[in-house]
Amino acid sequence: MSYPDRNNPYTFNPYLEWRKKVDYYQADPFVQKMIRVFAGDEAEKVDAEAAAFSKKVSFRWRDLAERIATPDNRPYMMHYDGHKNRIDRIVRPYEIEVMEKEVFAEAWFSPKTSLWTRFIKLYLLSQNSEAGLVCPLICTWGMADLLEKYADTPETRHILEHTRDGINGEFAIGAQFVSEIQGGSDVPANLLEAVEEDGRWRLYGTKFFCSAAHADYSVVTAKPKGSEEVALFVIPMWLDGNREKEIRNGFTIDRLKWKMGTVELPTAEITFNGAAAYPVGPLNRGVANVVGIVLTCSRLALSIGSAGGMARGLREVEKYGEFRTAFGIALKDFPMMAAQYLTNAGCVRRTIAGNFKVYKAFIELPGGLSVGLDGGGLSVSSKADEPPELRKHRFDVRQLILLQKITVARDAIDLSRLGISAFGGHGVMEDFSSFPRMFRDGMVNELWEGPRNVLLTQLFMDFQKVRNWYPPNEFAGRILQGADETLVRGFAKELEEILETPHLFDMDEKTIAVCGQWDDFCERFFHAYQDLALAEVEAAG
Template identity: 30%
Template sequence: MYVPTMSRKLADLGNQFDTDRVLRSYLKRMCPPEMYAAIKPDLQALGEKTGGELYDLQLQDRPNTPRLVQWDPTGDRIDQIELTDVWQRVLPMVAEHGVISTAYERENGALSRVHQGALAYLLLPASDMMGFLLATTDGSIATLLRSGNEPLIDEVVPHLLSRTPDTFWTSGQWRTEQSGGTDLSKVDTEARYEDGEWRLYGHKWFTSSTAANMAIVLARPESTNDQGRAGLSLFYLPIRDNHDESPADGIRVNRLKESMGAKKLPVSEVTLDGAVAYPVTELQNGTRHLTPMVDRARMWNALIAVSSMRRGLALARDYARKRKAFGTPIIEKPLHYDTLADVQATFEGAFHLTFRFVELIGKEENDALSNEEQHLLRALSPLAKLITGRQAVEVSTEVIEAFGGSGYVEETGIPALLRDAFALPLWEGTTNVMSLIALRTLRRDGRLEAVHNEIKRCADAVDTPALQHAMKQAQDAFKAAVQWLADTLEHRGEKALEAGARRFAYTIAHALEAALLIRHAQWAIQDEGRRPIAVAEYFTAKGINHIARRAHYDGYMLAKDFNRQSLFQSEAPIDTGSQKAAL
């Protein structure tokens, strides 16, 4: 008789706070002792749930996806979305543990964001990609508070910040239409003033938060003559009071999207046909008011990325302790543990960059940012999002391989790690879009200098020779990126600049990751001995400098697969290696 060799889940997790050396070490460095003592019990309780009951529920609920019920038995249109068991369990926990509200209660001032980041980081891997909805909820709060619209703030924000599940609301942002992409000037959802109310008409092609209670919607008032971005406005759209209700009149859910990953996230196409909405700000320049939303979306994207890396590593590490090959646990095999060490180093660099981003958001909310830190925040916003999204894909790929053939089997839940990770470089702008935004941002006065000074501050804090050697690699990579930018601007033009934007952004982001990781390593040596040095050396050994002196027309030729060099005879590559670095 055939007896299955694997009769249980492939790996166990345990308490995800107690077993997370990186998170605990970071919080001990960042938080005053009394703050750490106060927040630790709740983090431990959440870590126990995410590594225990919620992980078991995720495996049980694995085959299930959200379901759209468009009609009731009598033939009435209801458009109700039935959420998965995991989502129904996690939503109340978001309220109860203050995963949103902690940042705005500000019991610990600017460090309240760090506390919230830790809560989110622990919960997100157990939430089946609910992070996108929590991101837009957080962003909606910040957008409303920044708007100064007091009646709307008084009506809506208490629900979004509630710690009581029955009164807690979530919020979406509805921007994307059939044209897609980042060119918001093409938004054609129209706002019409009818019978004393604003009503929305249009089609939102991709909404990742249809199950929310409300949404911040981008629409064009019919009275505007501006058909570009400046003619768009932000509107508050009430959707439902409770998550199990039908949407408000004038909102039709046409279908749920069938996506490659994030299958538990109810992504849908929505038609707005006279839905009542309320202006958030003046009836123009709506995209300018989205900065708080965009920054928090990028912050949450990075948090989802680093928490998913941590989840994959925890599973792979436990499996490697249990799985034997030729009589020996594979965690003892040199190539296997070397591979996991590489993945661990990638994760830790991403972790420290993400939480530096979180720190700066917290300081901004508490009016504690210096002018230089404001420049640094603007630089980190696209950089943290783009690099951690790509690293999540890299790490999840290695995690699947760490399980061998078992990692390819759907019943284990492991393949979902990779599918879900692919959403992270796409949401809120692809890697190329983020690279161009980063390039544009870093060209502005003060931004590169702020990054330079951040790396220098990290370097000044290091006095261990091995860490100083690793830090020099980060500094050299940053200098190479600045050198390339100056040379390209002077000699090669905008096309060459755009062609190299991704390599430039990768280099700056990796240099920052390395510097922040190494600075923390210097502090952690007192408790952890050789380990912090090892992770710094592993990270820098993977390569930080991605700058390449390529002729952009060679890329054009290869991408289009032709050989017509004569078209570009006037654009001969030059040797800029002797040029001085700008910083």
């Protein structure tokens, strides 16, 4: 029997001491196995680089991230200096500026950095739930891939060099400004105007969601004057010699957003008044390139990062279940909690396995993804005589990235909610665990790079565009090749039935019912793909 004691000696220190000593990579034998299975001849090198990187991210950068996440360290605007000069300085904590330099110095986008090393480093870095750093890193990935394909002027080649190889030891930080107040995800509704003046393009108008507003450069969508086509530009946030003077490149930062999540990340409303800009790619292919290259990289990276956060959450919940007791019993020994742990573990493992499988397909795809589909399913960069098998494979990867983004984004939120519940009342304490931050950031990530309903609609439209050369049942069979035949036949039949509806834009009972079925189907289908990936890994021994 217990009695009142004013000097209660209970402490969480044993659990905290364990948590302080965790090396993310060394504590994750499952992901080490994934590297051995998927990275092939590179596995040994990637393993060594991941182990070295983990020493930084698990300790020094973890501690910096926790300091940055406190409310008193939120970024804020200083619009004017003491002499009333407009400077639009984004004030961020010193810790994030230090960590940002150290992280970007890893040369993520250099040809010398293995694509598998990039994957595993992002997976590990994301375990610190520091969106003020991870988001610009992801944005820079898309910008780097875009410039690799289209940099063809001295200015764009200089930006590519700064991004990929660094200049004087400094690596560029990228952003992407696409959304406008009237359009949101409807990029063709952009009204930002690009005007060619004296041989140079300049931008006029406003962008409503500008994340990573502190970046060195940004990819921006705009319509050339007199055109209804959206073009793609890259802008320096300061022109040469003006950063030190705090003179912005022809734009003002009107305010920073007050968000529920990713609060360490400066997201701004920006007005352009003649910002110098450099076109990237054909002026009439801006939507295709921003979606097919920039947003594809972001969607892929968001899923990788979410898997990393889920892995850390699972590890800490399971250890807490060993440490914490209630009614004299360890939490892990309550059947209800044990069932929850099993649910969490299964979700995390299949998410990681699915991520590896999709990423491998992405990086091994000859010529990269399609940046658009026409009636024949040809990519803009493809030859007309591209083999049908390759065309289908290119389509498969495109759809898997979209399916993964919507599925993992929701699963990450669900896992965070379950994790908060496992910690009981402590679960909602911002300074007790990273779960509250993971949950808030997860809510934002589900919207970033395309809300769920937008991506579901895009998936449906894509399938309708290719039906004449790629039957739905064949797609289901290819994606789930190796799974139980009854399961595959069931999915194939359901997909064919759903696609009998020609589009999702009739406001009637039937279409609304199909929309609900499509949402449910996509999640179940991708979970089946993840389960298959996990089974393949387990079979590898």
